[in-house]
Amino acid sequence: MTDQSKKKKEKEKVKVKVKENPSHSKSISAPQAFLIHLICGLGLALSLWVANNLYSINLVSDSSLTLRLIWVVESAIVLLIYSLFRIDPQQCSYLKAVARGILALPVGALVIALGAIALGAPVGIQYLPKTVNWSLLMSSFTVAPAASVFGSSWTFWHHIFTQTKPNGPLEYMICIPAHGAVIGGWFGAWPMPLDWERPWQEWPICVTYGAMTGYLVGMLASAGFVLAHGRQQCLKRD
């Protein structure tokens, strides 16, 4: 009993805090959110298409090069778009937001790579470029957009990545796809030990597929949440 009420109070407190804070100076409407997600998704598809048709490589035939192509395209799109919605436009110029996203990219990649190694990703010279490129891709799914939006504001990071209590469209759009990518990658590792002897079972191909699927599903879900959120706001206003 006491516990529940306490938790409720906490939740309310958080809500109050968020409302007090001008958490997103530029609010995002539902169509805008859709558009951003669409561009991110299309970017992913475009990079895969380019790899396949222009360079005639894919994840199976040359995974590290393909991964590099994908993360370069994807991180560029994500950084350029999400920097528009930085939370502190007064203190931070657009370029600065992009720059802090670029800085966060390798840092996030390092953390993600360490996590992957703890989980059992192979280490070895021949896997190094693959791991580096894969973790940069994961980083551009997860850390980079958050960094260019929130900067080094620890409370927001804490709020989104450890408590998973996103609030408002922008936080949904960062939080849900990022979690989707991580969880998708985690599930994507499952087929690796199977003895099917398919080339895509190699590290990091199926993990990448899993992460991309998770990311896409996460974007869909976040679009849904944004829509629901918008309706709620409308109802409240009425």
Next chain:
Amino acid sequence: MGRRWWTRWYSWVILVVHVFAILLFTRGFLLTRTELPYYSHCDDISQSPCFSSSSSVNNTDSRCWNKPAVGRLVIIVLDALRFDFVAPSGFFQEKKAWMDRLSVLQNTAFAEGSSAKIFKAIADPPTTSLQRLKGLTTGGLPTFIDVGNSFGAPAIVEDNFIHQLAENGKRVMMMGDDTWTQLFPDHFNKSYPYPSFNVKDLHTVDNGCIEHLFPALYQEDWDVLIAHFLGVDHAGHIFGVDSKPMIEKLDQYNLMLEKVIKVLESQSEPGGLHENTFLLVMGDHGQTLHGDHGGGSAEEVETSIFAMSFKKPPSSVPSEFDTSSCKLDLDGKKKCTSSIQQLDFAVTVSALLGIPFPFGSIGRVNPELYALGAGTWNLDGINVRDSSNLSKLEEWLLNYVNVLCTNSWQVKRYIDVYSTSSVIGFSSEDLLHISNVYVQAEQNWAHTTKNLLLYRNESCHTLLPALTRQIDSYFSFLSNVSELARAKWTEFNMKLMGIGLGAMFISLFIIFLAIQRINNLHMTSLLSPGGSRISFELIFAFFVVAIRACSFLSNSYILEEGKVASFLLATTGIVKLRSAIMKKKMQFEAVSFLLLTSILRFTIEVGLSKQAATSLFLSASPSWMFGVASGHPLWTYLAEIGPILVVILLAWLLYRTITSSIFGGLWNYITIGTILGYVLIAVHWVAESNIHSLALLFQGIAKGCIPRMVYAIGLGQLFLVAVGYLFGKDREFDCNRSLVMKTVAILSAWSPTIIILSGKQGSLAALALIIGGYCIMRLESLEDSDSDATAQIFTFNPLAVTQWNLLAVCLFFATGHWCAFDGLRYGAAFIGFDEFVLVRQAILLTIDTFGFSHILPVLGLPFLAVRHFLFGRNDHGKGFLFTQLSQMYMMYGLITATMVTVTIICVTIQRRHLMVWGLFAPKFVFDVVGLILTDALICLASLLYSGRTEE
């Protein structure tokens, strides 16, 4: 106090149920057969009733058990030869692309007046090449546990016809699949083995065979030639049966066989090299359309034998013994194929070659295959001297009866010897029945021979029915034996397996109910009802356990079980890290736990690579952690000194613990013994080390002395613990303190023995266990610190127990073990002892295998319960503590039992799987032993920890 009584005996009930379930299941599942080290010899025949001494003495100079019927033998084995590759397509409903490809065999067999025949050969499961070759050559039914088999080396130790060939001066030449040279390492005069493991290579073995086969056919330096082709098997594995490479392979074989037959025929004129040569083209097993084999389905067990004699037998076998089934083909021509059991192969070939039948063979001489040998039609030296008035057919039958007589005598001898020397023999009524049939056949034969001798001139026309009757009575004996042997050695007893599985489910249900019940009792006493909620941790723990359980359903995940466990452990670690960051405390513990998991993960991979290399590496590298670049002196120093330093560190930690305020009394002395043990271990390792200057320091110490001292100290400590349990006065302390002391004491009593048995990795593994346990314990209190955690479903943290269990599993793999018999570290059994005493060495081996993964974690579980006390928080009192402890033990037992139940389900489903004997069954054995050990330890622990403190 009925509840007290109930919780006290509950764990014993579980132990009994588990033992019962596992015994039943094992009886149904693990088919065992004892390999006998006996061999047949030429002069054994004098003990048989088949040769009356008067006639045989003067004839046995040139021959052994019976007269050789063929001169030379060519055996061409085509691996995974389906019956429909050989038989005419008219036998099947539909003509497929792969049928009628080996047309030369069909044309030869169905030609007018041919001395060739196509047989459908029925194999016995398991239909894997190794087991089949073993079955083909020994004439027995190989099972999973062929007791007496030297683990690791696959060489056949049982009597077999290759051995008999070598014994009796026949020269054997072998080419192709190198499995033969593994099975028979020094039986061949000449061999051209080619590696068989690369399934993707369709041609190396076959081309090598062909290269050596044709020159050999012109040479005189062999009596038996074996050529084993692998292409069809590999093509099936990779492409399936209905594929272009398969058809190309079959076409290639057709050409090859055509040439072989032509070469043999060209030299088969009287006086030629192949005047009396016998050709066998055969498969060892079939395959499914996907190219799989190993199981017992019709496609897998039906293979084919094509037999051809280059000296024409004068007549064909009498119709009573003809098993052929015939079909009319499109031209209205009758085409017949016979059928044969693979079990009969060894004895029939032995009879044809005139060598003693393998001791353990339980097959019978097949009349049709035997009749193809031209030599079987010439009677000589059998007790009918003037054979002129006998028809050809009668002559053959007489000869065949004699062979069958020897055959039956040999099988009877094997069954008798087997049932006296094997622990799990046949049941007595079965044996009695078989004996009766045999005695009847023998009496019948004695009667017939008497008649034969008395009335041989007058009543020769009555000979035929008498012989037929006799053959029938021998057949009845032999088929009785093979039926019994099949039931005993190849068929699982599904009823027993089902009951065993059911009992496991019941035990799971009991544990679940017990947890529920304790919980309810406890909840009603402490809290108002309705306040409980299902926490995230509970769901997550359930999820992790479920994933691990499901992973046992696939062979790949079982192979990499260690990796799966470390993956899940790291996942729980990451989740814990996340909540640690969220709560902004104990981040250091969470990070170090993750770090530990990463290290464990690497050591597990080292173990896996060792597993891949099998037993070769086993004795070579005890220091697995640093075995990577063993050449460098720095590594040597690290590998030698590191573990020793860690042991000293452990001793220091223990010293710190006992000098802290909470310790005193008897338990203190027990722990001091352990410090002494650690010091001894350090000295032992220094004395054994490769670094010369270090080893010189302690040269004087006898090698076996220190380990024995360590074992003695351990035993003494356990004795003291028992004394302390019986006469201890625990009431002086509060229950938390005494629980901590007892746990530390019993862990420290066990640890020196386990460490010294594990070798140098032992101290590192112990350190890993301590660090891991400490982190789990600290992180466990993350959840309950903010809101006092009384409103959860359980009185304890289920995720922590799951982590504890996963850590134990990881340590099992990280210390270089795996679930296979070659994963046992046999070297550990001989630390401190040189001579072999079964019980003593088995105990040491068990302690080494399960020490870090079962003994220490189970006994150390109370640390999770007393964390409130250790970290200076108020506790809920005695009752709460012991409820919590018993619930934790139940949870731990539940997790282990769930895993074992899933393993059992898995082996039940996969009982006809290719890898059942190589992978699933060893896994089953290890899991089952682990479960019983865990249950027993839980019983002891609950006795020790909770026993005397209450009232």
